[in-house]
Amino acid sequence: MVQADERPASDTDLITLGRRIRHARTARGLTLDQLGERVGSAPSLLSLVENGRREPRLSLLRAIAEAVGVPLNDLLSTEPPSRRAALEIALDRAQRGPLFAALGLPALKPSQKLPIPVLEQLVGMHQELARREEEAIATPEEARRANTELRLERQARDNYFPQFETIAEDLVTRAGHTGGALTHRTVARIAEQLGFTLLHVEDLPRSARTVTDLRNGRIYLPPASTPGGHGLRSLALQAIAHRVLGHERPRSYGEFLRQRVEITYFAAACLVPRTQAVAFLEASKRERDLAVEDFRDAFGVTHEAAAMRLTNLATVHLGIPLHFLRVGDDGALFRGYANDGVPLPQDVTGAIEGQLVCRRWGAREAFARRDKASEYYQYTDTPAGTFWCSTQTGSGDAGAFSITVGVPYAHAKWFRGRDTPVRRASTCPDPSCCSRPSPDAAERWAASAWPSGRMHQQVLAALPRGAFPGVDDAEVYAFLDKHAPEQ
Incomplete structure (x- = not known):
C-alpha cells in the first residue's frame, strides 16, 4: 500500500511543475547531477520530471523543495515561474497536440539556448494555427452560428441575388433552353461550354455528393436513381456553380456554408430561370391562383x-x-x-x-x-x-x-x-400553447415517466477537418487516381 507521502502529485500540471523545478534548480546554480546527488535520484529521472514527462512522487518533491530551498507549495503552484517558463510551457504543449502532429514536423526542444523573441514567435505561430483550426472546424455550435448569420443576411435581401440570376439565365439561354423543364441534355451542354464532361459513376466517394476533376475537365456524379429526376440536374449545376461563381477553397466553415447557399441558389436559377418564372408567377397572380404545385410542375x-x-x-x-x-x-x-x-x-x-x-x-x-x-x-x-x-x-x-x-x-x-x-x-x-402538459397529466406522470429520447449523434460531433468540411480527402484523391484518363 502506498504511504501518504508517496502518493503522486496527480492534481498538478506536470509541464508547469517541471518548469518550476527547473527554474528553482537553475536559480540555485545546480546541475541535474548535483540535484540528483542531494535528493538521491538519477539525473535522467529528474530530466524527465523537469520536462513534464514523468510524474514525481510527493516524497521526491519534498526532497527537491528542500534541496533548492523553496517551499513545497511554490513548486506545486499552477503559475509559471517566469515569462520564459510560460513561453516554454506553451511551446511544449503545442508540440504535444494533434494539430502539430498533423504537420509532420520535428519537435523543437524549448531549451535555454532559444532566445525569448524566438520563443514568442513560435508560440504566436502555434496560437494562430490553433485559432484558424478552431475557426474552420465544423462544430455544431459553429454550424448553427454560421447558419443563423446566413439566414438573417438572406432575409435582409429578400433572399434575392440578382447577380446569380443574370449569370444563370445567360448560361441556360446560350445552351439553347427556351422554356419548360431544363433537360439533362441542356445541363450537359452548359457543362461542355465551360470545358467539362458529366460522368455518372457507381463508386463516388461516400463523403462527397460530386467530385470535379479540374485537371481533366470532368464532373463525376452518382448514377440516376430516378430517371428524369431533378436531383442529378441540380447536383451537376451545383458542381458547375463553383467554377462559374469563382469559388476558392473555403477558409472557414462559415465560408463553406456560404458557398453551399450560393451554388444551391445558382442551380435553382438555372432550373427555374428568372424571366420565365416571373412571367409564370405574374400570370398566376393576375388570376389570383398562385400555387406551389403549378410552379413545381411547370418547371419539372x-x-x-x-x-x-x-x-x-x-x-x-x-x-x-x-x-x-x-x-x-x-x-x-x-x-x-x-x-x-x-x-x-x-x-x-x-x-x-x-x-x-x-x-x-x-x-x-x-x-x-x-x-x-x-x-x-x-x-x-x-x-x-x-x-x-x-x-x-x-x-x-x-x-x-x-x-x-x-x-x-x-x-x-x-x-x-x-x-x-x-x-x-x-x-x-408561450408554453401553455402546446408544449406544457396539462396539470392533471403532469400530476399523474411527472414522477413516474422516464422516456429515452431519440438522440441524433451528429449534433455532438464536428465534421472531419479536410480541404472541404466533411469530405475524406484521401478517399477523393484515390477515386480521382482510379478514374483519371491515362496520359
Missing part, C-alpha cells in the same frame, strides 16, 4: 425546390413577403426562411434549426390528414398576426416531412386555397 422540379425558388422571386418581383418551412414529422424545423414576420421558433442564440414548430401550425397539422396527395391550406392566428399557408407532405430516407409556404393574411388573396375554412390559433412561444 420538386415541391421543395419550387417552394424555395418562390422565396427568391415573390418579394422582389411580386411584392409578396412570405415564409418557407421544412418540418419533420416530429415537429423539428429542418430548414426555414421568413421575411413576413412569422414568429419562427428559435433558441437563445437565434438559431432555428432543430427547434419545434407549434403543433397548431399547418406544417404539423398537415401530417394528420388522410389525403396526402394534395396541398393542405390553413389560416393561423399568432401573436405576430394571422398567416395563411399551403403545406405539402412527403417522405424521404429520414422519414416524413412537410413543405410549407405561407404569407400574411393580406396577401392570401393571391393564392389558391385562400377560401379554406380551416383556422387555428397559436400563442407559441
Whole structure:
C-alpha cells in the first residue's frame, strides 16, 4: 500500500511543475547531477520530471523543495515561474497536440539556448494555427452560428441575388433552353461550354455528393436513381456553380456554408430561370391562383425546390413577403426562411434549426390528414398576426416531412386555397400553447415517466477537418487516381 507521502502529485500540471523545478534548480546554480546527488535520484529521472514527462512522487518533491530551498507549495503552484517558463510551457504543449502532429514536423526542444523573441514567435505561430483550426472546424455550435448569420443576411435581401440570376439565365439561354423543364441534355451542354464532361459513376466517394476533376475537365456524379429526376440536374449545376461563381477553397466553415447557399441558389436559377418564372408567377397572380404545385410542375422540379425558388422571386418581383418551412414529422424545423414576420421558433442564440414548430401550425397539422396527395391550406392566428399557408407532405430516407409556404393574411388573396375554412390559433412561444402538459397529466406522470429520447449523434460531433468540411480527402484523391484518363 502506498504511504501518504508517496502518493503522486496527480492534481498538478506536470509541464508547469517541471518548469518550476527547473527554474528553482537553475536559480540555485545546480546541475541535474548535483540535484540528483542531494535528493538521491538519477539525473535522467529528474530530466524527465523537469520536462513534464514523468510524474514525481510527493516524497521526491519534498526532497527537491528542500534541496533548492523553496517551499513545497511554490513548486506545486499552477503559475509559471517566469515569462520564459510560460513561453516554454506553451511551446511544449503545442508540440504535444494533434494539430502539430498533423504537420509532420520535428519537435523543437524549448531549451535555454532559444532566445525569448524566438520563443514568442513560435508560440504566436502555434496560437494562430490553433485559432484558424478552431475557426474552420465544423462544430455544431459553429454550424448553427454560421447558419443563423446566413439566414438573417438572406432575409435582409429578400433572399434575392440578382447577380446569380443574370449569370444563370445567360448560361441556360446560350445552351439553347427556351422554356419548360431544363433537360439533362441542356445541363450537359452548359457543362461542355465551360470545358467539362458529366460522368455518372457507381463508386463516388461516400463523403462527397460530386467530385470535379479540374485537371481533366470532368464532373463525376452518382448514377440516376430516378430517371428524369431533378436531383442529378441540380447536383451537376451545383458542381458547375463553383467554377462559374469563382469559388476558392473555403477558409472557414462559415465560408463553406456560404458557398453551399450560393451554388444551391445558382442551380435553382438555372432550373427555374428568372424571366420565365416571373412571367409564370405574374400570370398566376393576375388570376389570383398562385400555387406551389403549378410552379413545381411547370418547371419539372420538386415541391421543395419550387417552394424555395418562390422565396427568391415573390418579394422582389411580386411584392409578396412570405415564409418557407421544412418540418419533420416530429415537429423539428429542418430548414426555414421568413421575411413576413412569422414568429419562427428559435433558441437563445437565434438559431432555428432543430427547434419545434407549434403543433397548431399547418406544417404539423398537415401530417394528420388522410389525403396526402394534395396541398393542405390553413389560416393561423399568432401573436405576430394571422398567416395563411399551403403545406405539402412527403417522405424521404429520414422519414416524413412537410413543405410549407405561407404569407400574411393580406396577401392570401393571391393564392389558391385562400377560401379554406380551416383556422387555428397559436400563442407559441408561450408554453401553455402546446408544449406544457396539462396539470392533471403532469400530476399523474411527472414522477413516474422516464422516456429515452431519440438522440441524433451528429449534433455532438464536428465534421472531419479536410480541404472541404466533411469530405475524406484521401478517399477523393484515390477515386480521382482510379478514374483519371491515362496520359
